[in-house]
Amino acid sequence: MFKFLKEKIGNWTKKISNEKQKVPGKKEKEIKKIIVKPDKDTNFFKKISNKISKIKISEKEFGIYSEELSMLLLENNVALEVTDKIIKELGKIVIGKELLKKEVEFEIKDALKKIIENILVEPFDITEKIKEKIEDQPKTPYVILFAGINGTGKTTTIAKITDFLEKKKFSCVLAAADTFRAASIEQLKKHGKKLGVKVISQQYGADPAAVGFDAINYAKKNFINCVLIDTAGRMHTSKNLLKELEKIAKVCKPDLKLFIGESITGNDSVEQAKSFDWAIGIDGIILTKADVDEKGGTALSVGYITKKPILFLGTGQEYSKIEVFNKEKFLKELGL
Numbered sequence: 001m002f003k004f005l006k007e008k009i010g011n012w013t014k015k016i017s018n019e020k021q022k023v024p025g026k027k028e029k030e031i032k033k034i035i036v037k038p039d040k041d042t043n044f045f046k047k048i049s050n051k052i053s054k055i056k057i058s059e060k061e062f063g064i065y066s067e068e069l070s071m072l073l074l075e076n077n078v079a080l081e082v083t084d085k086i087i088k089e090l091g092k093i094v095i096g097k098e099l100l101k102k103e104v105e106f107e108i109k110d111a112l113k114k115i116i117e118n119i120l121v122e123p124f125d126i127t128e129k130i131k132e133k134i135e136d137q138p139k140t141p142y143v144i145l146f147a148g149i150n151g152t153g154k155t156t157t158i159a160k161i162t163d164f165l166e167k168k169k170f171s172c173v174l175a176a177a178d179t180f181r182a183a184s185i186e187q188l189k190k191h192g193k194k195l196g197v198k199v200i201s202q203q204y205g206a207d208p209a210a211v212g213f214d215a216i217n218y219a220k221k222n223f224i225n226c227v228l229i230d231t232a233g234r235m236h237t238s239k240n241l242l243k244e245l246e247k248i249a250k251v252c253k254p255d256l257k258l259f260i261g262e263s264i265t266g267n268d269s270v271e272q273a274k275s276f277d278w279a280i281g282i283d284g285i286i287l288t289k290a291d292v293d294e295k296g297g298t299a300l301s302v303g304y305i306t307k308k309p310i311l312f313l314g315t316g317q318e319y320s321k322i323e324v325f326n327k328e329k330f331l332k333e334l335g336l
């Protein structure tokens with residue numbers, strides 16, 4: 001997962017560090033001279049001077065290095081807007097700063113870590129939100145709407161989240177509100193059977209908002225904590241389909257509207273998230289197929305541009321393959 005970005009960032013910081021070790025700056029030469037003077041045992045002092053000597057990265061040097069960083073970020077699915085932000089912030093920290101020679105790599109990585117930490121929107125814990133709702137309105141279920149373009153993993157993610165919630169002792173009911181795609185209702189029912197949860201459905205072609213509404217009523221009558229609404233995949237460029245989604249949201253009044261996008265698709269995912277946010281106002285993002293994403297930049301871009309948190313990463317096809325998104329863990333995946 002995210003192997004390329006990790007390798008590339010690591011190589012880049014190492015390269016700057018190595019280059020700065022090779023070419024001693026004027027100041028560094030002076031420091032060496034002073035330290036080496038008092039004794040003839042140059043080997044010993046050479047070692048010390050190497051350790052304590054400092055370097056500075058000039059604006060010009062940073063320009064050259066940052067060009068390379070910019071390219072590697074863009075190649076790894078980091079959006080231009082986010083790449084520019086990273087470079088700008090990094091420049092503010094490292095240009096002209098006196099860095100201990102032996103710590104150049106560490107200092108730059110540390111700076112990058114802080115910048116990326118700020119770029120990632122702080123995720124919230126959905127189980128806490130559910131608990132709050134149960135306390136506030138014990139007779140009304142917590143409703144989650146899943147939306148996204150075709151094939152991103154909405155239905156699979158619903159099954160995973162249901163498993164996740166049931167294991168945390170929240171009861172769930174599923175709404176088969178994808179009444180459009182052939183076999184979609186059977187697909188959700190199969191998951192329901194496997195997970196032991198009820199699936200509310202109507203016939204194909206039925207109004208998806210009505211299916212969601214039915215499921216909410218079922219949950220109310222049966223004291224079920226959560227309703228998870230599956231929706232048909234729809235292109236983010238189709239105004240009519242987005243209108244239909246708007247209707248589902250208006251009728252079902254979900255507590256949480258999640259955009260499900262693929263980790264592998266980079267800027268496409270960002271554009272999709274923007275459109276779904278514009279149509280229904282999303283609250284959070286789940287990025288699926290992170291297990292087959294070697295790059296990792298989508299996670300950096302999609303949250304920053306929409307200002308919405310990534311809540312989970314889908315990391316495989318089985319129910320257990322879902323991870324609560326954790327900033328620290330993500331930064332570690334990037335080697336920071």
Ligand SMILES: Nc1nc2c(ncn2[C@@H]2O[C@H](COP(=O)(O)OP(=O)(O)OP(=O)(O)O)[C@@H](O)[C@H]2O)c(=O)[nH]1
Pocket residue numbers: 148149150151152153154155156157178181184231232233234288289290291292313314315316317321
């Ligand atoms: N590797 C991997 N595959 C996934 C993940 N999530 C979903 N998939 C696969 O992606 C494919 C599509 O998943 P669905 O859940 O049917 O996607 P959907 O968004 O509901 O599709 P539509 O309803 O047709 O729009 C299936 O083969 C899933 O097994 C994931 O995190 N990792």
Ligand SMILES: [Mg+2]
Pocket residue numbers: 154155156178184230231232233
């Ligand atoms: Mg589906």
